[in-house]
Amino acid sequence: MKIMKCPLNGPRNISEFICFGEVSKMPCPKKVSDDEWADFIWMSNNSAGVVQEWWCHSATAYWFIAERNTVTDEILKTYPASDVFTERIDF
């Protein structure tokens, strides 16, 4: 059984989690071109190596960030999204 450490709930079976893809910086919606916005929404880098990814603990709907090595599938670190996103973004 593969175990992942949720920052809120502690170690849990990996089946309780869903990966939502890599973390990427959102461009300013007011300034960005359509192509750049489409690239942000739909495209991923698919890097080999350590990446930051969005994960969700499905039992609590708790979203957080994990650092995972995509080559070895080793999860190196997990932390709350508030560690990275420190300000509320209003549209």
Add this chain to the structure above:
Amino acid sequence: MTQQADPTSFNIRSPHYRTLLSAGARFGSYMNTSCVMDYGRSRNWEVSQAKQLGLVDLTPIPRTGFKGQGVIQWISSQGMEIGQHSNKAYPQQNGMLVGRLADIEVIILNGLQSRTNQCESLDEKHACDQPVRCYLVPRFNTLAWFMVTGETSAEVFAKICGVDLRLKNFSRGAIAQTSVARINSIIIRHDLKEIPAFHLLFDSASTEYMWACLMDAYMEFKGSPVGYSAIRALVM
């Protein structure tokens, strides 16, 4: 609570009341809901069973929840005492149980001995106050509520849940939000005086399934469903 009420004559009853009836449940009226009082056996037998391994359906009993950045502040302003730690339940003097699910979310269970709908009062107060960044999370119609009681309850959970709920590792008031029999669930340890007991809350659409899973797991430990009267006797 009055004896022998027909569950179909109440607007609020457990979604799997037919299963409970077939198991011999006898229903009573409790706060205008239909609640299983007992299963037609003696009070002493049911209390003894609850001490060993019992399963109680508390689904008709009120509960509520709130979520948002301002939730802890508003809950505290209502006279409730809630600590700093998430995944921890905080009993209140009025019998309610406040479970802190995260820094921004709580679930609140009506007092098991209360004869008033404390959660409804809180919901109404919330509607009046309209506190900033504190949003109602209806829990009454969305979650089913079982209680697993008795000395071997942790062993039963070991069959259907990956989290270590052994009494020495899962202390009183601890909360686990995890998968139980592959259903997302909230488990709260809330002992009935000296008897180990766990609240189990999960999607109400899975009530029949969860009941069947638990009954299957109970067979190994000679567990049995018991009524609300048994746990009430244990906490009196």
